[in-house]
Amino acid sequence: MKNRMGYLLTGIFFGFVLSRTGASDYNYIYWMFSGVDLKLALLMGTAIVVGAIGMMILKALGNKDIHGQEIEINRKPLNRNTVIGGMLFGVGWAVSGACPGTVLAQIGEGKILGLFTFLGMVFGTYLYALMAEKNPEL
Amino acid sequence: MKYLFVDLWPWWLGGIAIGVLVPLMYYFLNTALGVSTGYGNFVKIIMPASKLRWLNSNPYKNKYNWRFVFILGMIVGGFLSARSSGMPWLSDSMGIFTDTLKWSLVPNILWFFAGGTLLGLGARLANGCTSGHSIHGLATLQKSSLVATVFFLIFGVLTTYWIRVFLFGGA
Numbered sequence: 001m002k003n004r005m006g007y008l009l010t011g012i013f014f015g016f017v018l019s020r021t022g023a024s025d026y027n028y029i030y031w032m033f034s035g036v037d038l039k040l041a042l043l044m045g046t047a048i049v050v051g052a053i054g055m056m057i058l059k060a061l062g063n064k065d066i067h068g069q070e071i072e073i074n075r076k077p078l079n080r081n082t083v084i085g086g087m088l089f090g091v092g093w094a095v096s097g098a099c100p101g102t103v104l105a106q107i108g109e110g111k112i113l114g115l116f117t118f119l120g121m122v123f124g125t126y127l128y129a130l131m132a133e134k135n136p137e138l
Numbered sequence: 139m140k141y142l143f144v145d146l147w148p149w150w151l152g153g154i155a156i157g158v159l160v161p162l163m164y165y166f167l168n169t170a171l172g173v174s175t176g177y178g179n180f181v182k183i184i185m186p187a188s189k190l191r192w193l194n195s196n197p198y199k200n201k202y203n204w205r206f207v208f209i210l211g212m213i214v215g216g217f218l219s220a221r222s223s224g225m226p227w228l229s230d231s232m233g234i235f236t237d238t239l240k241w242s243l244v245p246n247i248l249w250f251f252a253g254g255t256l257l258g259l260g261a262r263l264a265n266g267c268t269s270g271h272s273i274h275g276l277a278t279l280q281k282s283s284l285v286a287t288v289f290f291l292i293f294g295v296l297t298t299y300w301i302r303v304f305l306f307g308g309a
Contacts, residue, residue, distance in 0.1 A: 003167050007204040010167070011211020012218065014159060014269075019219035020142070021152030026233035033298035039149045044272060046153020047160075051277025054161030065168040074170035076265045076275055078282035085263025086286040088256045090293025094301065096253030097232060099268040100174040100261055103254070104209055108216025110228040113236075113250045120254020122184065125177040127255070128262035132192040138263075 015105045024105035024114075026097030033094055081138070096120070143222040160277045169204065172270030173212070174261035176205030238306050264289075 022028040023040055031037035063071050076082075093099055096117040098106060103121065106114030132138035147155075163171050175197055182193050182201040197205070220227075230236070236246065261267040264286045266275060272290065275283025302308065 003204065004207055006167055007169075007207045008211040008214075010159065010163060011208040012215040013211075014156070014208075015212030015215020015217075016219045017147070017152055017155045017215070018212070019216045020223070021147045021149070023152070024216060026235055029294075030234055030298060030301075033294045034302055035295075043149040043153045043156070044268075046150055047157035047273050048276045050154050050157025051160035051273060052279065054158055055164070055278055058161050058165060065164065066166050067168075069168060071164045071168060073164075073278050074172070074270075074274070076271065076280055076282045076286075078285060081263040082265065082282050082285050083289055085260045085265070086289025087260070087293045089260030089264055089267065089286075090290045090295075091297045092253045092256030092258075092260055093268075093290060094253075094294045094297035096250050096257060097235065098253075098257075100177060100257060101212065101267065101269045104173070104212035105216030105219070108213040108218070109220040109225055110217075111232065112228060112230045113232045113246055116247045116250040117254035117257070120251040120256075121174075121177050121258035121261075122180045122254075123251070124255040124258020124260070125174075125262055126181045126185075127259050129178070129181060129188075129190045129192040133190055138192070 014101065015108060018102050019105040019109060024098070024102040024109060024111075029093070029097040029102075092124075143219075144224070156273060157277065160274050167204075170270065171274040172266060173209065174258075174267035174270060176209045177258055177261075179203065179206045179209075234306075 018024050021040075021043055023043065028037065028040050032040045058071060065071050096103070098114060098117050100121055103114050103117045107118055128138070160171050163169050178193065178198050179201045182188070182198050186201070197203075230243065230246075232246070232250070241249070257267070264271065266283065266286060268290070271283040271286040276287060
């Protein structure tokens with residue numbers, strides 16, 4: 001596998017930023033969802049705008065990656081499961097005060113309960129694999 | 139240096155730092171930013187002999203692929219942040235939650251495991267999480283990411299209201 005070091009460094013940077021901004025702190029998630037402190041919502045909004053501008057620049061430059069290959073955007077399907085999954089995910093986000101990215105930063109920070117959120121996510125992914133076995137649409 | 143390594147970053151700096159990852163990952167790695175798909179790698183690592191069709195689908199041909207490396211990196215990133223800012227090495231605290239409820243370890247473990255289960259299942263059904271849908275998907279103007287993110291937020295708000303009123307006693 002090429003680019004292994006690139007992915008490792010990107011991961012380290014992402015985990016470091018999530019932790020340094022408070023995204024891996026239960027309180028900031030709780031405050032965002034209860035409207036007390038919208039710091040993380042503002043952070044996400046900024047990230048979306050910055051990401052969108054960056055993607056426009058890439059497109060204007062010919063939509064090619066560093067090796068000259070066409071950039072293929074990962075298009076996600078929209079169906080009933082987008083809504084059902086979105087609901088379950090929203091409940092899980094508020095219950096654990098974490099998402100699949102920030103829980104990794106929590107583990108690195110030494111938050112023991114974050115490890116159980118992580119194990120729950122692995123288990124939830126396994127449940128999906130079981131469901132997909134009986135439902136060819138998944 | 140203290141501004142970056144000890145103090146909490148302001149929202150705009152964090153937003154820029156995360157936002158630039160979307161185009162940079164496409165440019166340098168030709169990959170979509172996203173974390174939750176990588177949890178399937180861990181299912182496969184725990185049960186390598188599983189014959190389940192989905193676990194043997196394309197993203198999981200190699201369970202130690204880039205997603206695995208990316209996830210390990212994110213744990214290291216959290217570790218480095220904790221060390222640079224002087225967090226305790228190990229903590230059984232989860233902020234307001236553990237401060238308010240003072241549950242013992244076992245119910246706490248069950249609560250966070252249950253939350254994780256919903257996140258894992260929900261992310262796969264919705265085809266993405268906060269990074270893949272809400273950041274990457276919205277930055278690439280995808281309708282499914284808008285739908286997913288709206289439901290993430292609505293149910294996050296409703297659940298937090300329920301926690302505040304019924305668990306925290308309205309605190």
